[in-house]
Amino acid sequence: MEYQIHPHPHPVRGPYALHMSKRRLVALVLAVVLFTGAIGVRFVLLPSLLKLPADLDASIELTGTASLVDQAAIRSFDVRNLIREDVPVTIVNNVKVVSTQDGDAVIANRSTVTGPDNAVLSDTTRNWSINRRTFAAAPVPPGSGAQPHEGLVAGFPLDVQARDYPFWDFATQTVAQARYVGTEKIGDRTAYRFNIKASGPVKDPDILKMMPPGVPLTLTASSDATYWVDASTANVLDVNQRQDVEAVLALGSFTVPLGSVFSLEAHFAPETASDLRAAAAAQERGVFLLSTVIPVGLGLLAMAFGLITAWPALRRLRRPSARPMPRVSFQPPPGS
Known part of the structure; x- marks a missing residue:
């Protein structure tokens, strides 16, 4: 007598799997929006200012x-x-x-x-x-x-x-x-x-x-x-x-x-020159925020949400390839 185990041909998809798909879709949308925002701040908003x-x-x-x-x-x-x-x-x-x-x-x-x-x-x-x-x-x-x-x-x-x-x-x-x-x-x-x-x-x-x-x-x-x-x-x-x-x-x-x-x-006048230096420093900080801090921050958030979207695929790539299931045989004892 031989016994053989076969995997189910289709994975079971329940409410949890559907919920995970929605989460990945939301993460994908957020990643696109954040990446677009980073590009817009650096190459559209900053030049306009x-x-x-x-x-x-x-x-x-x-x-x-x-x-x-x-x-x-x-x-x-x-x-x-x-x-x-x-x-x-x-x-x-x-x-x-x-x-x-x-x-x-x-x-x-x-x-x-x-x-x-x-x-x-x-x-x-x-x-x-x-x-x-x-x-x-x-x-x-x-x-x-x-x-x-x-x-x-x-x-x-x-x-x-x-x-x-x-x-x-x-x-x-x-x-x-x-x-x-x-x-x-x-x-x-x-x-x-x-x-x-x-x-x-x-x-x-x-x-x-x-x-x-x-x-x-x-x-x-x-x-x-x-x-x-x-x-x-x-x-x-x-x-x-x-x-x-x-x-x-x-x-x-x-x-x-x-x-x-x-x-x-x-x-x-000395006070005018002092005010102008302070204004230049404030303007430089604002340009640095728009040119570097905000675009980089939005870009990192976009990468994080993109990673959430791609994580299931990355996990599948890291798993070892499937091997055929061993055949299990049962032999009755002699004289039985």
């Missing part, structure tokens, strides 16, 4: 001194007091996005210079059309009032590098080089140092209209500015700038040099 915000409206304050023509002295023919020397001034630069189109933006750059007793010495606004990521010049939209220009006018690109950049000098309306001159520590921040020098005949209408009308003056402007730009965020951490405008009076065939009719020296 690393450009000029569409709702930007920011102001920054500089302090310094200025020497300038006293309009009251001109009206009273007070030649001895025509130039006011070393007047303490405050400069507020405001940058506001006026409109956006595709990857470009039109910004209004307003500069207000006030003297003692909050007297407004100058108040000018210039519109520029720039690329929201590189800050380079963009085509001027019709009716925007933006001035044509070349190079940078509103800071440095967000992926700032240790190299030279073309910069627009609005006074002479020419391109000057923002020359990289070294890397330095500003507080606890690493900064690239750039120096910009420009000179030439004044062509900016906002400067020309400050001169007394009807007087045959030829103006020449020169500027020397140093910027310390955060190496990680491209925020300007500090600035020292000087601008001079010299005039020559034409009297028939003679010219009379009048010397400087306007000069300005300005820099960030």
